Amino acid sequence: MAEALQVCGVDFGTSNSTVSVMQNGRAQLIALESGSVTLPSAVFWDADGLPPVFGRAAIAAYTSGEDGRLMRGLKSALGSSLIHEKTRLGTRSVAFTDILGRFIGHMRDRLEAVQPGTRHVVMGRPVHFVENDAEGDRAAQNVLEQIARDVGFEHIAFQFEPIAAALHYESSVDAEELVLIVDIGGGTSDFSILRVSPEGRSRADRDADILGSHGIRVGGTDFDRLLSLTQVMPTLGLGSLINKGKTPMPMHYYIDLATWHRINFLYAGRALTDLGQIKYDAAEPVLIDRLIRVIEKRRGHSIAMAVEAAKIELSETLATPIRLADMIGVDTEASRTTFETAVAKPVNRISDAIAEVLARAGLRGDQIGTVFMTGGSSSLPTIQDTVRAALPGVRLATGDLLGSVGTGLALDAARRFA
Numbered sequence: 001m002a003e004a005l006q007v008c009g010v011d012f013g014t015s016n017s018t019v020s021v022m023q024n025g026r027a028q029l030i031a032l033e034s035g036s037v038t039l040p041s042a043v044f045w046d047a048d049g050l051p052p053v054f055g056r057a058a059i060a061a062y063t064s065g066e067d068g069r070l071m072r073g074l075k076s077a078l079g080s081s082l083i084h085e086k087t088r089l090g091t092r093s094v095a096f097t098d099i100l101g102r103f104i105g106h107m108r109d110r111l112e113a114v115q116p117g118t119r120h121v122v123m124g125r126p127v128h129f130v131e132n133d134a135e136g137d138r139a140a141q142n143v144l145e146q147i148a149r150d151v152g153f154e155h156i157a158f159q160f161e162p163i164a165a166a167l168h169y170e171s172s173v174d175a176e177e178l179v180l181i182v183d184i185g186g187g188t189s190d191f192s193i194l195r196v197s198p199e200g201r202s203r204a205d206r207d208a209d210i211l212g213s214h215g216i217r218v219g220g221t222d223f224d225r226l227l228s229l230t231q232v233m234p235t236l237g238l239g240s241l242i243n244k245g246k247t248p249m250p251m252h253y254y255i256d257l258a259t260w261h262r263i264n265f266l267y268a269g270r271a272l273t274d275l276g277q278i279k280y281d282a283a284e285p286v287l288i289d290r291l292i293r294v295i296e297k298r299r300g301h302s303i304a305m306a307v308e309a310a311k312i313e314l315s316e317t318l319a320t321p322i323r324l325a326d327m328i329g330v331d332t333e334a335s336r337t338t339f340e341t342a343v344a345k346p347v348n349r350i351s352d353a354i355a356e357v358l359a360r361a362g363l364r365g366d367q368i369g370t371v372f373m374t375g376g377s378s379s380l381p382t383i384q385d386t387v388r389a390a391l392p393g394v395r396l397a398t399g400d401l402l403g404s405v406g407t408g409l410a411l412d413a414a415r416r417f418a
């Protein structure tokens with residue numbers, strides 16, 4: 001008997017990544033780091049030129065104060081001109097595509113240890129890397145495809161992340177129904193409507209069952225940025241006056257500091273020199289001094305992690321401190337109400353996107369049987385309220401929030417390459 005073809009799925013996420021394979025006819029996520037099936041999409045590059053480290057090890061190297069650069073949210077660079085740039089890492093200058101290549105190459109090394117010789121991959125992709133720009137979308141996928149080829153895959157296909165999640169959901173259904181997948185991740189929110197059924201599981205070509213897809217560039221890293229800008233950045237001088245009270249502090253320092261994939265720009269450019277000047281004419285120099293110390297000590301990612309931790313806490317409680325004492329000398333408070341006000345605009349866009357995917361499928365909300373919610377940010381109460389308001393009375397189901405897309409990609413790979 002011919003040996004079964006070795007296939008895999010790769011979900012390269014803005015915040016977390018997974019790799020999946022088929023074992024005994026079932027899709028399984030493989031352990032990527034010390035027994036864990038999710039790998040935080042993080043790379044730490046040591047200042048001394050040692051090879052980079054990945055995932056939790058990267059975050060640990062940074063938080064323990066090792067000299068070097070942490071990079072997170074790298075997937076966001078795929079949909080921007082940043083992807084064609086280089087960034088300074090200590091004495092070296094490294095292209096973003098190389099950093100992505102190292103990260104995906106690391107996942108491929110883990111895969112080799114579990115299932116050697118895998119050449120067939122289905123890679124997940126958001127419905128849109130870039131909004132309203134078909135060419136930019138194609139370019140982003142091409143970059144990812146080239147990286148997959150460079151790390152050793154030969155047969156590379158792409159699948160929309162929400163469709164992969166639908167295939168995973170389909171493994172649990174016992175009757176035909178229309179499902180709306182709502183995947184709210186770290187960088188994008190993606191939506192697909194599919195007809196799923198027990199019989200569908202064995203069909204390779206599902207085009208006729210995919211009724212519509214839509215995606216927007218809104219995700220958990222945006223919610224982090226907005227929480228940071230409203231609750232944290234004012235303690236570092238955002239909104240204070242400079243230039244003898246005539247002008248407000250420039251916004252760009254705070255946007256960079258609050259945006260995961262832009263933090264390192266503050267360390268590499270002229271920020272410290274310029275802020276040293278600005279401080280002399282500032283109405284509240286103490287706040288600018290704090291900002292200067294954060295940049296000098298490279299605490300940007302620590303602040304972002306404290307903000308993210310508080311955001312996650314707010315999914316369970318109504319108020320929580322944002323623990324910044326180690327970074328800036330004071331903690332600040334966040335409440336669910338202030339958070340929900342700060343993120344109201346992007347959350348409204350999610351509501352509009354649900355209406356749009358229904359329109360693309362030519363369906364009314366009451367024709368949807370189940371909404372399957374996945375992605376880490378689908379835990380947010382404001383997102384769940386938004387989905388309930390958009391589809392009153394619908395059944396909400398959730399599964400493995402961080403693993404559904406990855407699991408579905410292996411199922412897709414097995415059927416496509418069979």
Ligand SMILES: Nc1ncnc2c1ncn2[C@@H]1O[C@H](COP(=O)(O)OP(=O)(O)OP(=O)(O)O)[C@@H](O)[C@H]1O
Binds near residue numbers: 374
């Ligand atoms: N309990 C929670 N409440 C709110 N947000 C959460 C919670 N748990 C995780 N998150 C957020 O979920 C996001 C990560 O989700 P996920 O791993 O699904 O994203 P991703 O797949 O990496 O991103 P994408 O699919 O957009 O590329 C992060 O922004 C994280 O802060």
Ligand SMILES: [Mg+2]
Binds near residue numbers: 013186375405
């Ligand atoms: Mg995802």
